[in-house]
Amino acid sequence: MDDAELLTKIRADEPGAFEAFVDRFGDRIYGFGVRMCGEREDARDVAQDTLLQAYRSLKKLKHPEALKSWVFRVVSNACLMKRRKGNYQTNREISLDDLMPGEGEDFSSRIPDPGLGAEEELVRSETREAVRAAIDLLPPHYRMVLMLRDMEHFSTRETAEILDLPQSTVKMRLHRARLMVRSELAGAVTGGGQP
Amino acid sequence: MTHPKHDRLECRAMFEKLSEYMDGELKENACTRFDEHFRDCPRCVEFVEQMRRAVKLVEDMPCPRLPDDLRRSLIAAAESMDDHPDSS
Numbered sequence A: 001m002d003d004a005e006l007l008t009k010i011r012a013d014e015p016g017a018f019e020a021f022v023d024r025f026g027d028r029i030y031g032f033g034v035r036m037c038g039e040r041e042d043a044r045d046v047a048q049d050t051l052l053q054a055y056r057s058l059k060k061l062k063h064p065e066a067l068k069s070w071v072f073r074v075v076s077n078a079c080l081m082k083r084r085k086g087n088y089q090t091n092r093e094i095s096l097d098d099l100m101p102g103e104g105e106d107f108s109s110r111i112p113d114p115g116l117g118a119e120e121e122l123v124r125s126e127t128r129e130a131v132r133a134a135i136d137l138l139p140p141h142y143r144m145v146l147m148l149r150d151m152e153h154f155s156t157r158e159t160a161e162i163l164d165l166p167q168s169t170v171k172m173r174l175h176r177a178r179l180m181v182r183s184e185l186a187g188a189v190t191g192g193g194q195p
Numbered sequence B: 001m002t003h004p005k006h007d008r009l010e011c012r013a014m015f016e017k018l019s020e021y022m023d024g025e026l027k028e029n030a031c032t033r034f035d036e037h038f039r040d041c042p043r044c045v046e047f048v049e050q051m052r053r054a055v056k057l058v059e060d061m062p063c064p065r066l067p068d069d070l071r072r073s074l075i076a077a078a079e080s081m082d083d084h085p086d087s088s
């Protein structure tokens, strides 16, 4: 079933339409909540509110091709609301100079090559743990852009629409997020005050 | 070793636009400028390679599963919503 068929089913209130919707988006919405809010009650609340709210408002959606964008618009807003209730954090942009690697840094290896399929399970799970930790360390407004672009594969334009941001801001945040993840994975010392 | 013509300002310019380069979002002449720089700058080549690996690792992260109890309570909540449709 593609998105258009799913939307038709939802609009017609067919039996099982909500279950089909949860099958399509449940894991991804929950995953998004977990990565934005941590594995706490918050992630469950976000998933619950988003799936129900998105489902209810889907009946008004005119273009089925916008289904996925619409769902992620609802979940990103829910995550932002959760954050506002919690600690206040500014959306300060990090200067590129602070992310520039040092002159002496060696880029030749250290980050595991995802292409090497024969890796042992232990190495794979350690790598995943490191990636998860690197993503968790990102400021939330960078993490959100990274998730939409590199995990959910939205385009720059779509991400800008979902988050109500200019495309230039999406590009800037994505680039900084990737630089920070790379730096963490390479075990580089950041902010060492290199010339 | 630094190439005789190697210009660190050029590395900096690459560094700024690297994600756009990787995502194919740059205009052709900007891409050509990148490719020319890479011929002279193994350090930038290695850096891009690390960036690609990092992005690939992020892309390959498995998605957490919606817990079964949450799925069940959601479906129950949706069913009770159907029983009491709002008046609008």
Ligand SMILES: [Zn+2]
Binding pocket: B010, B011, B014, B037, B041, B043, B044
């Ligand atoms: Zn260079």
